[in-house]
Amino acid sequence: MQRSIVNSYELRNDFPIFRKKINGKDLVYLDNASTTQKPYTVIESITDFYSNYNSNIHRAVYQLAEEATKMYEQSREKIANFINVRPEEIIFTRNTTESINLIAHSWARLNLKKDDGVAITEIEHHSNIVPWQILSQEIGTRLEYVGIDENGFVDLEHMIELISSKKIKLVSLSHMSNVLGTIVPIERIIRIAHENGIPVIVDGAQSVPHMPVNVKNMDCDFLVFSAHKMLGPTGVGVLYAKKEHLEKMKPFLGGGDMIKEVFKFHTDYNEVPYKFEAGTPNIADVVGFGAAIEYLEKIGMENIRKHEIYLTDYALESMLSLKHVTIYGPRDPKARGGVISFNIADIHPHDLATIMNDHGIAIRSGHHCAQVLMQRLDVPATSRASFYIYNTKEEIDSFVNAIKEAGRIFKI
């Protein structure tokens, strides 16, 4: 049995939402792969910003604006430090989806041409599929899928074959599956790609919130993730890109703040990262994201990872002791994140989620924005439970009991 050193019982007190009752029961929130709950420190930092510092950044010279600018830029520094990169390599976007679209727009349209291959895998979230389909339709690039096995592990031989065919010019893949939890051996893939001169985008939406991610070691060209999946507010995403790429990339949106000087018919753009942050950004939520990073660092990403291995191991063991349960993804809790997709006999995931809700348990049901993977697994939908620092062993017991209850209601 794995052990955890995160005291989730104590941590829960930092999250106001856990005082809420659902159908008279304590909220058991197991939809963390979708979005996470917010601690007081994050909520208060946003209130504090609006109460004491609210003003626009980067332009005005009065004290308030200077303070606001400082807070915004301090968040950038915290995030840069968190993944071990330079602050000027961090671009704030709205979310992971926008970050990938920014790359497709500003990097890919400049560097790719007709018939160039973009390699992704079948585990990708729609946000790492649709932008490349759009690109194919617009400039004629070819989308290639690297095969996976039934546990979501990338077929490395197929990948190497594709890469060495010289047709692939960009690799974009998820670090951790949002459905199967499978952790992709990203360093190895990046090494292989780089040996062939191919840049790599890493979708860290599921990995960055749940495990230590060190970009210097990983050496990816781009890393994208979202604040709201790691205790931060919605509406803030991150694009990390190597400075050499950022300096060459075209702007994404044109307008205020991304300019150095505007003339009647042309514009000199601002330096990075500001060149990619047109218009007034989501200042207060970026500040809130900084507070979330501080909270996570206090606990320690290694400890968070251990806590989730512990919960995942316990949940898998409990679920496998039940009849009629199909679990997707690897059995080894160290090979996966705290995301468990499953089905119970012929109970449709939506029906299971409705029954779970009676018990105050929030799980996700459906295709999880990964319909290509669903087609590959040949299932129309799955139920998904996903964990975070505040989840406890007792909550998993409630969840497993609710599965039994669903079996009773559905007479299986």
Place this chain on the structure above:
Amino acid sequence: MSDDIYREIILDHYRNPRNKGKLENADVTIHDSNPLCGDEIDIHLKVDGGVISDVKFEGKGCAISQASASMLTELVMGKDLSIVKDLKKEDILENIGLTNLGPARIKCALLSLKVLKVGMVKYYSENDPESAEHIKSESSLY
């Protein structure tokens, strides 16, 4: 609560759907899905002299969507096609005996009616264009 939703009759129609399958020589076949949950329904209609002489459905999805489709086929079989325009949300929820569904699950219950209404309009457009406009304007979505 769930015990009230997943009653014997819902589970029975979910596991033993009536009028399920393809309909050879259908006059109209319509497909729709609920992108939120991935529920899918196809409805095949055979119409003779304005009467639904046969109806079958295919689909996959939750117990509510599939049971509701099964019960809907029983409700309209042998009826005048034009009555479909008068069917409302409340009729369907009453037909399946679930009047307490939340907003997300109501969509599951109503998917088959939505498909059937589109099918009705399609049939009239193809076979009786004069009535089609009138039917369309008279028919509320739910």
